[in-house]
Amino acid sequence: MLTFLVRRSIGAVLVCLAVTFIVFLIFIVVPGGGRLGTAERIAGKNATTQNVINIEHQWGFDRPIYVQYYRLMKKMFTGNLVSYTSQQNVVSQIWQGIPITLSLSIGAGIIWLFFGILVGVISGVTAGRLSDRLITVLALIGISMPVFWLGIIARYYLAEGGITSFFPDGEYVGISQNPAAWFSHLILPWLVLAVLFIGFYGRVLRGNILDTINEDYVRTAKAKGLSSRRILIKHVLRTSLIPVVTLFGLDFAGVLGGGAILTETVFDLHGVGQYAAQNIASFDLPPLMGVTMYGAFFIVVFSMLVDLFYAYLDPRIRPT
Amino acid sequence: MAERLLEVDDLHVHFVTEDGVVRAVDGVSFELERGQVLGIVGESGSGKSVTAMTVMGLTRDVNARFDGEVRYKGKDLLRVPEDEMQGYRGAEIGMIFQDPMTSLNPVYRIGEQIVEAIQAHERQDKRAAKRRAVELLKQVGIPNPESRVDDFPHQFSGGMRQRAMIAIALACNPDILIADEPTTALDVTIQAQIIELIDHLKDDFNSAVIMITHDLGVVADIADEIVVMYAGRIVERAASRELFYDPQHPYTWGLLGSIPRLDRPRPDRLHSIKGAPPSLITLPQGCKFRPRCPHAFEKCMEEPRLEQRVAAPGHLDRCWLDLDYKRVHRDETISGGHTEAA
Numbered sequence: 001m002l003t004f005l006v007r008r009s010i011g012a013v014l015v016c017l018a019v020t021f022i023v024f025l026i027f028i029v030v031p032g033g034g035r036l037g038t039a040e041r042i043a044g045k046n047a048t049t050q051n052v053i054n055i056e057h058q059w060g061f062d063r064p065i066y067v068q069y070y071r072l073m074k075k076m077f078t079g080n081l082v083s084y085t086s087q088q089n090v091v092s093q094i095w096q097g098i099p100i101t102l103s104l105s106i107g108a109g110i111i112w113l114f115f116g117i118l119v120g121v122i123s124g125v126t127a128g129r130l131s132d133r134l135i136t137v138l139a140l141i142g143i144s145m146p147v148f149w150l151g152i153i154a155r156y157y158l159a160e161g162g163i164t165s166f167f168p169d170g171e172y173v174g175i176s177q178n179p180a181a182w183f184s185h186l187i188l189p190w191l192v193l194a195v196l197f198i199g200f201y202g203r204v205l206r207g208n209i210l211d212t213i214n215e216d217y218v219r220t221a222k223a224k225g226l227s228s229r230r231i232l233i234k235h236v237l238r239t240s241l242i243p244v245v246t247l248f249g250l251d252f253a254g255v256l257g258g259g260a261i262l263t264e265t266v267f268d269l270h271g272v273g274q275y276a277a278q279n280i281a282s283f284d285l286p287p288l289m290g291v292t293m294y295g296a297f298f299i300v301v302f303s304m305l306v307d308l309f310y311a312y313l314d315p316r317i318r319p320t
Numbered sequence: 321m322a323e324r325l326l327e328v329d330d331l332h333v334h335f336v337t338e339d340g341v342v343r344a345v346d347g348v349s350f351e352l353e354r355g356q357v358l359g360i361v362g363e364s365g366s367g368k369s370v371t372a373m374t375v376m377g378l379t380r381d382v383n384a385r386f387d388g389e390v391r392y393k394g395k396d397l398l399r400v401p402e403d404e405m406q407g408y409r410g411a412e413i414g415m416i417f418q419d420p421m422t423s424l425n426p427v428y429r430i431g432e433q434i435v436e437a438i439q440a441h442e443r444q445d446k447r448a449a450k451r452r453a454v455e456l457l458k459q460v461g462i463p464n465p466e467s468r469v470d471d472f473p474h475q476f477s478g479g480m481r482q483r484a485m486i487a488i489a490l491a492c493n494p495d496i497l498i499a500d501e502p503t504t505a506l507d508v509t510i511q512a513q514i515i516e517l518i519d520h521l522k523d524d525f526n527s528a529v530i531m532i533t534h535d536l537g538v539v540a541d542i543a544d545e546i547v548v549m550y551a552g553r554i555v556e557r558a559a560s561r562e563l564f565y566d567p568q569h570p571y572t573w574g575l576l577g578s579i580p581r582l583d584r585p586r587p588d589r590l591h592s593i594k595g596a597p598p599s600l601i602t603l604p605q606g607c608k609f610r611p612r613c614p615h616a617f618e619k620c621m622e623e624p625r626l627e628q629r630v631a632a633p634g635h636l637d638r639c640w641l642d643l644d645y646k647r648v649h650r651d652e653t654i655s656g657g658h659t660e661a662a
Contacts, residue, residue, distance in 0.1 A: 215422065216417060216419060216422040216423040217422065217423055217424055217425040217426070219378065219417065219423070220417065220423045220424065220425070220485070220488070221425070221436075222378055222409065223376060223378065223409055223410060223414070223415040223417075223489070224409065224410040224436065224437040224440050224488065224491075225406045225407065225408070225409035225410030225411055225437075225440045225441060226406070226410075226436065226440050227403075227406060228402075234436075235425055238425075238427060239425075239426075239427060313427065314426070314427060315426070315427060315472040315474070316426055316472070316474050
């Protein structure tokens with residue numbers, strides 16, 4: 001197990017390294033434009049000529065390519081990556097967004113995992129009956145609704161300033177400042193973000209359950225005289241949930257890595273996703289490089305966790 | 321006289337499907353006594369597995385229709401509610417299945433799966449149940465049971481997994497062990513071992529065995545009585561010796577002919593029964609084997625009843641052919657010489 005862990009960690013580090021290299025290629029090498037053109041792109045709109053020349057020198061665009069790569073990495077990992085448009089430090093901006101994005105993803109993740117499993121189990125067990133058909137329709141509606149639309153509708157009907165004013169409208173309140181306000185401000189974003197995943201997870205789990213229920217070992221469990229509840233939980237669900245673990249790991253990492261761009265924007269949560277959205281709009285490259293690296297990091301870490309958890313869940317792929 | 325454990329009486333099992341009613345089992349009757357081994361033989365789709373699964377209550381479904389009786393020690397299992405049936409499965413009747421590679425749950429240790437079977441019916445703490453699991457593995461011939469009990473199924477070979485399945489089925493000391501094609505998925509060398517093991521454990525556990533197979537050779541040595549099924553019906557039923565020495569139904573002849581044998585002249589090709597079993601939705605008129613039978617004649621348009629036509633008591637069959645005709649043509653058919661209609 002230890003060698004597996006070590007090997008998998010080394011692999012993860014290598015993947016992260018590859019990501020840095022790809023980021024470097026995409027943002028700096030591939031677009032081309034010569035040393036000045038590259039510096040102009042990094043400098044952003046409205047940059048003075050002096051700025052561009054400084055950047056060219058600082059980033060080493062007048063030097064060989066490996067120096068450029070080294071300087072980019074040095075900036076990124078020492079926290080010196082700066083947006084030349086807003087004059088703000090990228091790393092500290094991301095750092096500020098993390099509590100918000102983390103709050104959003106953990107809450108939404110719990111909701112979508114819980115209800116996704118619930119919905120999947122109900123429709124899997126009652127497959128073909130009315131409850132299953134109803135859930136199928138609802139799940140498809142959930143999957144089809146665009147997050148930006150659902151978010152705005154939710155704000156319009158439920159948030160303060162809208163029709164009912166049940167919930168506060170948007171913005172984030174720190175959990176340490178006021179836990180109750182933190183919670184009430186996040187309910188709508190959590191639900192809106194979770195809706196899409198609930199429908200999707202429900203469908204996936206339903207399919208898995210229907211496959212597993214016909215497995216020979218489920219028949220063996222019945223032949224042992226186990227109760228149907230025990231068969232469902234111990235023999236059907238246990239194996240049906242394994243693929244859901246992969247999905248959840250990667251989806252959760254995606255949201256945590258700034259993937260909830262739409263939800264964060266609609267509800268005015270200044271998380272990593274919204275930071276990315278702003279800088280995409282203003283075509284400010286240093287923040288985008290930072291966010292890309294940050295997102296990739298979570299994907300890599302979580303896919304490693306998924307692998308480890310997988311080995312725990314399925315003894316067949318456990319290294320001996 | 322030995323205790324009568326099971327009486328299946330005029331059992332019908334039909335499944336309602338979109339294409340029509342599948343008559344999987346149509347009027348099957350047999351009895352099983354303690355210590356007896358009953359072989360049920362037939363092709364795929366003959367209803368042999370459905371019969372056995374129905375005894376276990378495993379065919380219960382919204383689309384399944386049952387008729388007749390399955391009396392276990394006098395109690396009709398067809399009419400026992402599902403939660404009461406759980407008390408019979410595993411505890412009174414144990415079952416092992418065809419494919420040991422898929423019949424064990426891959427994510428639990430062998431020991432856990434045996435312990436689960438024990439704890440489903442007996443109040444035993446985990447340690448006692450595990451000790452019993454080790455004991456069971458030893459009885460079914462797993463080497464080093466103390467350590468192998470903690471293995472996962474994928475660490476077992478096919479034969480060992482089937483042994484583990486037998487251990488699970490026998491965990492609560494059932495009176496009846498149903499083995500549904502227990503050797504079909506195994507290597508030939510392992511097959512004989514498993515059959516022998518079942519035969520031997522039957523005496524240790526003082527139970528009866530229903531052995532389901534498509535291969536008469538498998539049950540030849542151990543069955544006391546053999547039931548041959550075709551298209552959901554019993555076409556011939558006799559004591560094992562009787563069935564091999566004086567088979568009455570042309571379908572049984574076909575089955576016998578498809579066993580490779582060393583004590584007969586070697587045929588050019590191993591004999592097979594022509595054609596395929598009929599659809600259980602639209603069964604042929606009269607004798608169900610008529611379309612494939614090389615000896616069919618006009619009278620076969622009417623279905624014969626299962627009754628005694630030979631001197632040996634308890635030897636029943638469903639065939640209109642007269643005994644003299646059969647005496648003349650039987651060996652020829654078994655050895656594969658006779659393929660066209662007489």
